């Protein structure tokens with residue numbers, strides 16, 4: 001029995017010797033950043049892998065979110081979910097935009113389209129939903145509302161690398177989607193991110209914004225930012241892509257092992273997939289109901305005492321943090337489902353290097 005602590009995830013890294021030739025090339029050509037050869041190649045390769053037409057790489061997912069909002073000139077109020085990582089709403093505050101929190105659907109745990117309309121005001125300019133755990137939002141319902149009220153839609157797709165639904169890549173919905181390649185995500189470049197763009201013109205504009213607004217040596221067209229991915233990150237991304245299918249396949253096997261073993265455990269529910277045809281198994285969330293012998297926090301602590309560090313994603317809700325909780329839409333009585341789910345959820349460890357024995361040990365602790 002291993003006594004090493006097990007965390008909710010462990011970053012995937014390729015064999016180090018495979019990375020050396022990429023570094024030698026960078027040392028040789030002295031191009032470290034600014035849309036270098038690895039950067040260009042990774043943009044092309046990711047478009048192909050993800051089944052999208054245009055993509056702009058970023059230094060991280062949060063800068064991609066902040067820049068996406070700038071690119072579409074979003075102002076005023078934006079409807080978003082409280083059940084996400086703080087970067088979703090923080091990107092709005094950084095742009096001086098007011099987040100308006102809307103409750104989630106109890107099944108998909110994503111922004112509930114039925115509740116969006118009631119939150120629209122004359123100041124609303126966009127909707128910022130999240131494909132939580134890689135589970136696709138109800139993209140058609142959201143688009144209908146956006147069309148009716150002339151709103152933009154930006155998807156925080158940080159969890160949705162490679163996810164497909166019945167109409168292809170989940171990343172091709174809305175006006176823009178953003179990805180994160182952070183160390184803890186399914187596909188990592190240490191840190192990194194991207195904006196999926198609908199056309200070449202939008203990508204070009206975003207490429208200007210991520211490089212201080214430069215369009216040429218002497219011409220600056222916008223108060224852009226430095227959001228560029230560097231050549232080391234891009235080189236690593238190219239190498240990671242060679243191993244990604246294998247990594248997701250191992251995640252799938254672990255997902256199935258948990259799901260089969262935990263099915264029928266009284267008081268436990270595994271969060272169901274929400275209609276994706278290709279999944280990435282980024283997370284394994286379970287919900288601890290009152291008829292389970294322990295409370296959610298008691299189970300979380302029991303696991304932790306045995307070296308298993310699950311995470312209560314997403315608890316607390318974003319709306320509960322001090323910079324949001326004064327807002328009317330952040331009141332708990334406005335968000336009953338999200339409040340409830342945040343009290344019940346634990347994400348169990350899932351990553352390619354997690355062994356079957358460790359999965360079984362986690363299952364035994366939960367069942368025991």
Ligand SMILES: *Cc1c(COP(=O)(O)O)cnc(C)c1O
Nearest residue numbers: 060061062085087088158180182
């Ligand atoms: C990870 C994450 C981000 C932020 O991405 P970074 O690359 O860490 O900046 C944004 N939104 C969600 C939902 C995330 O999980």
